[in-house]
Structure formats: C-alpha cells, structure tokens
Amino acid sequence: MVAMAKNKNSTGGAPSQRQLRVGEVIRRRLSELLQRGDIHDPDLERMSITVGEVRCSPDLSIATAYVLPLGGQGQEEALAALRKNRHEIRKQVSKALTIKFAPEIRFAIDDTYDRMDATRRLLADEHVRQDLDD
Template sequence: MEGTRLNKVGRLLQKELGDIFQKQAQGLSGVLISVSQVRVSPDLSVAKVYLSIFPSEKGTELLEAIRSQTKAIRFDLGQRVRHQLRKIPELTFFIDDSLDYIENIDKLLQK
C-alpha cells in the first residue's frame, strides 16, 4: 500500500517538474532537460530528482545552476501540486547518467 502511494507521488512530481524544466529550458537553445526518475522518501519529506541533460557536456554546469535555483523550483512545484500534496518535499537533484552508460556499452560491444 505504501509503495503504491510513493509511486503515485513520484510520478506526479516527475510530471510537474518536467513541465517546469521544459518552460525554463525554452530560453536555452540546444539544451534538453528531462526528469528521468523521482524517488520519494517514505515520509514524503525528501525527493531525489534524477535529470537527463542533453548535451551531456553541459550537464555539470546546468546541474549547478539548477541546484542554485532549488528554492524557486520548489516554490513553483508547490504552486502546481498544492491541492494534491499537503507537504512539498525538499528537492535534491542528480544527473542520470544511465544513457551515457548504455552508449558506452554499445560502443564496446560494436568493436
């Protein structure tokens, strides 16, 4: 029961954060930011957000910019989900490098 609720909250946060990043990335040309996964703690106080950033060369600098704007992003998220959630979780952002890992494996297998 508890796992289902956490999954639903994670999917809601993933959808809304994806919309927020899509609107913010419109000002940046040639950059695509997508939310690949959101993991929520059992007490709904912390959400780990995994971002997939394309091109990956700009990943670290964009991640730092996003981390500096965490409070503003959390506020925007709170405005969007205030009717669904009572407490907005603290957000921590990480780079999801699984696509780079898969690409590296493919290159190794093609040799």
C-alpha cells in the same frame, strides 16, 4: 524488549505506490517548468534539461530528480543552476501536489543511458557473445 516494525522502504525495499505516484507528478511538473522556461533564470532558460525520473523518500520529505542536459554536455552547470533555483522550483512544483508538505527537491545526474551503453558494450564483447551462443 519490544521490537518495532520497520518500514520496508527504510531497508531498501521497493517504493510504495504513493512514492511512485508523487515522484511521477513531480517529474511531470518539473519537466513542464523547465520546458516552458517558468523558472526565471537565464542559465536555466538557455539549457534543455530532461528529467528522467524522480524518486521520493518513504516519508515523502525528499525527492531526488535525476536530470540530464540535452546531449549530456554541461552536466555540472545544469546541476548548479537547478540547485541555485531549488527554492523557486520547490514552490512551483508544490502547486501540483496534493500532499500536506512539499518535499525538498534534490538534483542528480541521470546515468541510465551510460549504464545502458556499458551493458551494450559488455554484451557485444566477443567473450560474452561466445558464452551466449553456447
């Protein structure tokens, strides 16, 4: 029986340079589209949405954009508006890419700031402070 080599990313390894590069190009282009109002949807035009990160699958067929509306309010509405316009967004983003096929773009809420706040609260806890001071 011949064992087939697995791509290190299929088992949860670090992303490749290509994944990181493509993700950053998509993040920049998506940010520009949303900032300038190039997606013609009144719901998106009235929202200010930050694109924190874009992660690509190892085969670059799927790109997940982590977004957050300004102030963190209206997260579900922002996701719904982005998902409704995903085809137009994909078409616009693909113009900035030099790869053969444009990835499917999925949207998720960026919880980085929530996790940072939770870490700060944990480190500020008196029991943790006591352990750190020892």
